[in-house]
Amino acid sequence: MSLYDDAVLVLKGYEGQEELCQSYLDHLAAYPDGMWKACSAGHVTASALVIDPEHDRVLLTLHRKLRMWLQMGGHCEPEDVTLRAAALREATEESGIPGLTPLPGGPVRLDRHPIPSPCNWHFDVQYAVLAPRDAEHVISDESLDVRWFAYDEVADVADDSVVRLLEATRLRLGA
Template structure:
């Protein structure tokens, strides 16, 4: 199944936690129906991205990256690559690459949607239609910062950094309530 079809199927079967998230889901579905290239970073009106909030094995801390372009602490994630095969695979790949942690256990159901403006490298301003997941790290996990980050740290869910992206606060709220698969 092409990645576009997988993203569409994932969103159509997802049960959003709020009416605001349900409205966003409809906007994502509209983008996917209107744009066969909606999963490609070259889709300049906006494109689907995948991200993951990584929790520690106890579910009390979250791993955040200091994003080099926006200067805020956010969850791990990025663009969907053609070889990913699925939205879930893209989210897991990004989380693994950016955390350096092997053996993440990812919940297959999205936890949140968020649309935000951004300027991707060497591209005009666009929007990311981010589909967010939650994953848990193994008990002995050691995070290793990638080249895509200025910093990488664990923060307690109830004590996020001051320069924390506001929609990531909501993501942490919903992630904390997810049972580990």
């Protein structure tokens, strides 16, 4: 199964955000290359919110280009076999934390957002992952900083997309 096929299956099985989810499926139907950064009409990305083992903090990255605190994530790569694997790879690369564990179930949220040229849109499929105990993060080349934030601090540093992802993740965790 290709990453494209996995994305279509994941999106068809996703519950919630029906209109937005359909826009993802419509995009992929219109653009067979819609998984890849080269698709200038927009492309699917994969991200993951890193949660600490006690479920009271999240690890955010200060994105080098955007200069915003965000969850870990980015473009799909040819070696990614699933969206979940792409999100886990991105979270591991950007946090430097080995042994991240995806939360059960599919994506936590979807978030489509405009980006500067040469591409129009990111169709982000958002997951959540748990960090192992005593995890130590590092700052990647894509980040200016990486830092843990208590849940109640996130709204003060991050945009609404990250806040919504945290809320949906907390619901998934049963918090």
